[in-house]
Amino acid sequence: MNPFFRCRYWLTQVILVVIGAIAIACLIAAAPIVAQDNLNRVTIFLDGRPLFEVAPAGSLTAQQRADYVSDTLKHIIETAPPTIDVEIAGTDNLPVIKVNGNHLLSVTSNDTLTGRSPKEQARFWQTLVQNAMERAFLERTQDYIVQAVFLSVGCGLWGLISSWGVGSLWDHQIKWLFHKKLTKSTHRYRRQPALRAEIAGGTLILLFRVTILVFTLIYTSNLFPQTRQLSRQVNDTFVQSLTWEIIWVGDKPYSFLGLLTLIGLFAALIVLAKVVKKVLRSRILRLTNLSRPAQQTIAVIFHYGILSIGSI
Numbered sequence: 213m214n215p216f217f218r219c220r221y222w223l224t225q226v227i228l229v230v231i232g233a234i235a236i237a238c239l240i241a242a243a244p245i246v247a248q249d250n251l252n253r254v255t256i257f258l259d260g261r262p263l264f265e266v267a268p269a270g271s272l273t274a275q276q277r278a279d280y281v282s283d284t285l286k287h288i289i290e291t292a293p294p295t296i297d298v299e300i301a302g303t304d305n306l307p308v309i310k311v312n313g314n315h316l317l318s319v320t321s322n323d324t325l326t327g328r329s330p331k332e333q334a335r336f337w338q339t340l341v342q343n344a345m346e347r348a349f350l351e352r353t354q355d356y357i358v359q360a361v362f363l364s365v366g367c368g369l370w371g372l373i374s375s376w377g378v379g380s381l382w383d384h385q386i387k388w389l390f391h392k393k394l395t396k397s398t399h400r401y402r403r404q405p406a407l408r409a410e411i412a413g414g415t416l417i418l419l420f421r422v423t424i425l426v427f428t429l430i431y432t433s434n435l436f437p438q439t440r441q442l443s444r445q446v447n448d449t450f451v452q453s454l455t456w457e458i459i460w461v462g463d464k465p466y467s468f469l470g471l472l473t474l475i476g477l478f479a480a481l482i483v484l485a486k487v488v489k490k491v492l493r494s495r496i497l498r499l500t501n502l503s504r505p506a507q508q509t510i511a512v513i514f515h516y517g518i519l520s521i522g523s524i
Contacts, residue, residue, distance in 0.1 A: 254278040258285050258344050259351070260440035264337055267322035281317050285341075288312060289348050296345040300334050307334035309341065316341070351437050364432040371428030375421040382417045481522040489515040 253265040254274040266277045288296075292312055302308035302318065307330055309316045319334040328336075350356055433439040457465035466474070489511045497507040 256281045257441070257444065258282065259348050259437035260434075260442075260444040261344065263340055263344055266317070267320070269318065269320045269322060277317070284314065284316055285311070285345070285348075288314070289345070289352070294349045296342065296349070298338050298342040298345070300331075300338055304329070304331045307331050309334055309338055311341065311345070348437065357436075360435040364435050367428055367432050371425050375424045378417060378421050378424070382414070478523070481519060485515045485518040485522075488518060 252274060253267050254277070255265050256263045256278045266274050266281070268274045269277060288311055297312055298316075299310050300307050301310055305321075307319050309319065317337070319330045319337065321330055324330055324333045351360075430443065433443040454469040455467045457467045457470070492511045492514055493507060497510060500507070502510070
């Protein structure tokens, strides 16, 4: 196979893998929110990090309990000394978690996981809260802030240099292969594959450079409690906007993510129908004694049959 067309083939495959990975990542990111809604539980966060999930209790909803715990922990971090004492009070059936003597959360049977008693669940959450509070105070010390600033600057420089390096590699080492192919291709129909491959390669390189910068920004934002919390809020808002059913198709509402999934499945169906049609014509029907028009007709019937069945 011509090296150029082999390069073009692998570029196409890599682009498809990247698109598929992005789609799967969106589905995975949206899955926890859907699960929380189905279980009627809400996650408690401290400085942008998840602690645990709580369920409704009595007249309080799960969201109200989670907001109270989050606000209480935040207030303690801002006003209390660095020493933290997390203890368990109450009874075995209704233990109460206290932080520095202040009520934090009453653990009910709805909060427990399968096989755990409320007392065991409270002890487990006691350890989580103790470790999370100690880490929160550590991240507010001057030594940690100085180290995080130096680390964020280093990561930022690494991201910029890496993005620039990938772009420079494309411009000076790879792109000239496409220009060389275009120069040799005098016929305009022969120039089209080379031009399309160059555009696809440039798009892939651009996506890779943007990915490097985005991951660098995410990593540096997670070094500080304030920016980590802001990053989580932005991420939650983005994921929720993808899962809100605000697009109406006929009488049925769809979310943006659901609509993208539907379009992706239909595109995959079209590709599958084309592959089946090609295999029938080139591998199976050619072994028969049918005429070429008859083979074409059978392949077309299978092609549109797959599209019709898949659409239904």
